[in-house]
Amino acid sequence: MESYWPEEGELRSIEQQAASIGDPVRKLRYLRAAIRLQPRLAPQSSLRGQRYPKPWAYRAAALVAALLALPAPPSADVDSMLVSVPAKPRPLAEPPPTVWLVERADDFEHYSNGLRIENLFQVRAEPRGYWRFPLDGLEPGEPQWSREPAGIVFHSTESHAAEFEPERTGPLRRAGLNLLAYVRQHRSYHFVVDRFGRVHRIVSESDIAHHAGWSAWSDGNWIYLGLNQSFLAVAFETRTEQGLACLTDAQVRSGRMLTEMLRARHRIPAVNCVTHAQVSLNPHNRRIAYHTDWASGFPFAELGLPNNYALSPAAVLLFGFHYDERLLESGRPGMWQGLQAAARRLLEEASAQGWSVKQYRAVLLRRYQQLVALAAERDPKEAWP
Numbered sequence: 001m002e003s004y005w006p007e008e009g010e011l012r013s014i015e016q017q018a019a020s021i022g023d024p025v026r027k028l029r030y031l032r033a034a035i036r037l038q039p040r041l042a043p044q045s046s047l048r049g050q051r052y053p054k055p056w057a058y059r060a061a062a063l064v065a066a067l068l069a070l071p072a073p074p075s076a077d078v079d080s081m082l083v084s085v086p087a088k089p090r091p092l093a094e095p096p097p098t099v100w101l102v103e104r105a106d107d108f109e110h111y112s113n114g115l116r117i118e119n120l121f122q123v124r125a126e127p128r129g130y131w132r133f134p135l136d137g138l139e140p141g142e143p144q145w146s147r148e149p150a151g152i153v154f155h156s157t158e159s160h161a162a163e164f165e166p167e168r169t170g171p172l173r174r175a176g177l178n179l180l181a182y183v184r185q186h187r188s189y190h191f192v193v194d195r196f197g198r199v200h201r202i203v204s205e206s207d208i209a210h211h212a213g214w215s216a217w218s219d220g221n222w223i224y225l226g227l228n229q230s231f232l233a234v235a236f237e238t239r240t241e242q243g244l245a246c247l248t249d250a251q252v253r254s255g256r257m258l259t260e261m262l263r264a265r266h267r268i269p270a271v272n273c274v275t276h277a278q279v280s281l282n283p284h285n286r287r288i289a290y291h292t293d294w295a296s297g298f299p300f301a302e303l304g305l306p307n308n309y310a311l312s313p314a315a316v317l318l319f320g321f322h323y324d325e326r327l328l329e330s331g332r333p334g335m336w337q338g339l340q341a342a343a344r345r346l347l348e349e350a351s352a353q354g355w356s357v358k359q360y361r362a363v364l365l366r367r368y369q370q371l372v373a374l375a376a377e378r379d380p381k382e383a384w385p
Contacts, residue, residue: 096263130229151272197250312342320364
């Protein structure tokens, strides 16, 4: 197997991320996961068979130390840092921005960053409440009950839209109103950003919107299943053409202000601001990206976020799900980096345990099934007042 080494742009990103980690052992562990040379796979064995020596992910720790001027911890055994679960994606260190409510009326809200939210289409739905599971080993840990939104899922409405031109203002307005009525009826999203950049609150933030279906994500500390319950939904009125959905300048500006407000209000980390394609899954064929809206081209940077396409989808990394190779061949290259990093990590972890990749995927799938069963057993409705 050929070795993998990040390109110059990736190295700069890794340097910035490593600089935010104070503990030298954690920093070295992060570097080993981020800049790894592929080991040889150990021979296959049964789950109860012989354990093989753990592979070294690097030829020498000094190579990493030289890269970022990181002295190796005096008593750190690099080989012992291999863990029995995939490396945790680490939230970025920067805090959410400071945004506060300036004015509220029956039909609108105005915030300090310039955001205006229209409330004419607001509707109540089922109250929010969900279990989140600690990311700590292959066996399910004790879940924690929460009512607070943990993240944001970005969507495209995929609705019919007229050309965005002055002479089409009438059809554009009618299409937008029809969309809002449909979304309100089905409680599909919490917010819709129309093509003129107006932000409409549909489902109250304290309630559940039906936007994510079968889905999964992890912020490195917690695992979230069924993101209808745990994540807010922000949809942009747009349609995917030739693998790419386009936003107007007004939508980008409003989307950034809305993201800032939601992150400030609910203390949402940047790592939990993701697209529908990143979290969507099909439990029947065990593949990700069942829904492919924003599989590429989402303007993370313009919305004040890091490129979260570089993060490995939790369904692949933690639960052993597959992805369709056609996803990489269909003009959607944005997810390649995260998907390929997850595939490399699965190989590394399987080898570290002396298992085949197929065996390791089976273990991860069992974890997913256990968590789903545990969530169903602990009916969240019992915790509602």
